[in-house]
Amino acid sequence: MAVEQELINVAPEKLTVDNVSKSFRGRQGMVQALANVSLQVREGEFVCLVGRSGCGKSTLLNIIAGLEAPDGGQVLADGKPVTGPGRDRMVMFQESALFPWLDVMGNVMFALKLKPNLNNQERREVARYYLKLVGLEKFAHANIHELSGGMKQRVALARALAPNPRVLLMDEPFAALDALTREQLYGDLQRIWQERRKTIIFVTHNVREAVCLGDRVVLFSPSPGRIREQFDIPLPRPRDINSIALAGHSTQITQALKQYLGTPAAEVAE
Amino acid sequence: MKRWLSAAAFFTILAAVWEILVQIGVWPHVLIPPPSEVVRYLVRAVSDHTLLDSSHITLRRLVLGYSAGLVIGLPLGLLNARFKVLQDTLGLVALGLQTLPSVCWVPLALLWFGQTEHAMFFIVIMGTVWSVMLATDTGVRNVPPLYARAAQTMGSRGLHTWLKVILPASLPFIVSGMKQGWAFAWRSLMAAEIYVTILTGFGLGHLLHYGRELHAMDQVIGIMLVIIGIGLLADKILFSPIERFLHRRWGTARH
Numbered sequence: 001m002a003v004e005q006e007l008i009n010v011a012p013e014k015l016t017v018d019n020v021s022k023s024f025r026g027r028q029g030m031v032q033a034l035a036n037v038s039l040q041v042r043e044g045e046f047v048c049l050v051g052r053s054g055c056g057k058s059t060l061l062n063i064i065a066g067l068e069a070p071d072g073g074q075v076l077a078d079g080k081p082v083t084g085p086g087r088d089r090m091v092m093f094q095e096s097a098l099f100p101w102l103d104v105m106g107n108v109m110f111a112l113k114l115k116p117n118l119n120n121q122e123r124r125e126v127a128r129y130y131l132k133l134v135g136l137e138k139f140a141h142a143n144i145h146e147l148s149g150g151m152k153q154r155v156a157l158a159r160a161l162a163p164n165p166r167v168l169l170m171d172e173p174f175a176a177l178d179a180l181t182r183e184q185l186y187g188d189l190q191r192i193w194q195e196r197r198k199t200i201i202f203v204t205h206n207v208r209e210a211v212c213l214g215d216r217v218v219l220f221s222p223s224p225g226r227i228r229e230q231f232d233i234p235l236p237r238p239r240d241i242n243s244i245a246l247a248g249h250s251t252q253i254t255q256a257l258k259q260y261l262g263t264p265a266a267e268v269a270e
Numbered sequence: 271m272k273r274w275l276s277a278a279a280f281f282t283i284l285a286a287v288w289e290i291l292v293q294i295g296v297w298p299h300v301l302i303p304p305p306s307e308v309v310r311y312l313v314r315a316v317s318d319h320t321l322l323d324s325s326h327i328t329l330r331r332l333v334l335g336y337s338a339g340l341v342i343g344l345p346l347g348l349l350n351a352r353f354k355v356l357q358d359t360l361g362l363v364a365l366g367l368q369t370l371p372s373v374c375w376v377p378l379a380l381l382w383f384g385q386t387e388h389a390m391f392f393i394v395i396m397g398t399v400w401s402v403m404l405a406t407d408t409g410v411r412n413v414p415p416l417y418a419r420a421a422q423t424m425g426s427r428g429l430h431t432w433l434k435v436i437l438p439a440s441l442p443f444i445v446s447g448m449k450q451g452w453a454f455a456w457r458s459l460m461a462a463e464i465y466v467t468i469l470t471g472f473g474l475g476h477l478l479h480y481g482r483e484l485h486a487m488d489q490v491i492g493i494m495l496v497i498i499g500i501g502l503l504a505d506k507i508l509f510s511p512i513e514r515f516l517h518r519r520w521g522t523a524r525h
């Protein structure tokens with residue numbers, strides 16, 4: 001059956017960011033958003049990018065997504081250069097970017113409708129599977145403006161998962177949510193990641209969040225944006241953001257972050 | 271309910287004061303007929319079918335001209351937003367012509383088409399097209415770029431992105447433009463009917479015009495009220511609710 005085939009876990013992708021640079025022409029002249037950034041991400045790895053505002057995290061994510069082209073260097077997905085957006089790499093943005101003219105089901109179906117080899121019946125079945133995965137099967141016919149912020153991000157997650165990508169790129173997806181909703185989503189995201197085996201790159205300002213979710217935390221520093229240090233997080237899963245072991249790691253990383261920036265502690269949320 | 275009551279009370283008092291001022295001779299009867307006579311005229315016009323026939327003729331012209339205006343204006347707006355070359359050429363023309371009151375098209379229309387339906391059709395289209403085009407253009411420019419990017423990552427490209435993302439995303443602004451276009455079309459048609467005197471159909475504008483010629487002030491004021499009524503009805507019943515609904519659901523409400 002096509003539906004079962006569609007729902008089979010695809011192998012996660014290995015990502016190689018090779019010496020990528022990118023500049024923008026801003027109002028105050030050229031801004032170098034990324035300078036010679038190199039990063040290896042194993043298949044199925046959960047990597048968190050942390051760094052203060054403006055150090056090029058979103059830019060890097062957009063380049064990996066293929067939404068922007070680097071000035072120099074390249075990104076390889078399973079050894080093949082990325083030349084444009086592709087369904088193997090789905091993006092979840094900070095604002096949900098859901099389409100308000102479609103209902104929840106319609107949003108998840110949008111990506112599926114662009115996939116050949118499925119009929120509409122099968123597409124709906126696949127969409128229902130993912131809505132269930134994010135716990136929203138009861139809201140299939142709700143309108144987007146009726147949902148809370150947390151529910152919107154769940155729909156966005158379902159929509160990103162629906163084409164069965166091999167990589168999930170998440171740009172501060174939970175930044176606008178309250179702490180309790182966020183904690184729930186940490187649990188759900190870890191569960192879904194283990195169930196669906198994806199390579200995930202997750203951008204955040206929140207060091208604790210990064211430690212809670214990532215196999216590895218990558219520190220960025222700004223002007224020009226570059227990678228400063230990387231931390232492996234060998235904690236068992238599922239992780240609880242309030243655990244003491246987790247707090248130890250995040251204190252260490254926060255200190256490293258402050259040291260690179262030479263900025264007051266208030267700039268980085270621990 | 272309370273708002274309805276206060277509105278009703280206001281208009282009743284207005285009519286009463288007007289009636290009294292005319293009856294006791296403060297306002298001259300020949301220039302301002304009392305509301306009772308206006309109502310009597312309207313009743314007469316309804317019972318001998320002149321009002322209904324004229325409204326019918328006028329609305330048919332309006333719907334035809336307006337539809338043509340939309341059919342031309344919408345694609346022009348989309349193209350204008352898509353191609354910079356158009357924006358710097360046709361866009362400027364539209365901007366200029368939109369500021370031109372539609373009565374100004376009358377002399378040209380009469381020279382080109384004579385006293386014909388075509389002349390009126392032309393005037394209504396000219397009154398509609400530019401505002402619809404510019405509103406569509408603005409609507410498309412107001413679409414958050416994030417929508418198109420999200421669609422691209424899901425495999426949407428080119429025409430698919432335009433039809434399934436950009437167009438629906440700009441719908442609230444397009445409907446605002448359609449509402450404005452409707453108002454312009456209505457004004458243009460009234461100008462056209464007053465200035466283009468033809469025998470192929472007596473519209474509301476013609477009734478107004480002949481009311482003046484015959485010095486039938488009850489007719490002039492009665493028809494003016496009908497024209498106001500039709501304008502209000504289209505706005506309050508058709509466009510405003512749709513516009514409000516879309517802006518709320520799309521999250522583009524501006525208040």
Ligand SMILES: Nc1ncnc2c1ncn2[C@@H]1O[C@H](COP(=O)(O)OP(=O)(O)OP(=O)(O)O)[C@@H](O)[C@H]1O
Nearest residue numbers: 024025026031033052053054055056057058059060
């Ligand atoms: N389209 C653009 N045009 C001009 N400058 C840009 C553009 N996109 C990014 N920049 C600049 O590049 C730098 C890096 O931006 P980027 O959005 O990648 O940072 P970020 O790390 O994601 O920041 P934040 O944490 O605030 O999201 C910033 O200085 C920004 O001003």
Ligand SMILES: [Mg+2]
Nearest residue numbers: 057058059171
């Ligand atoms: Mg960012």
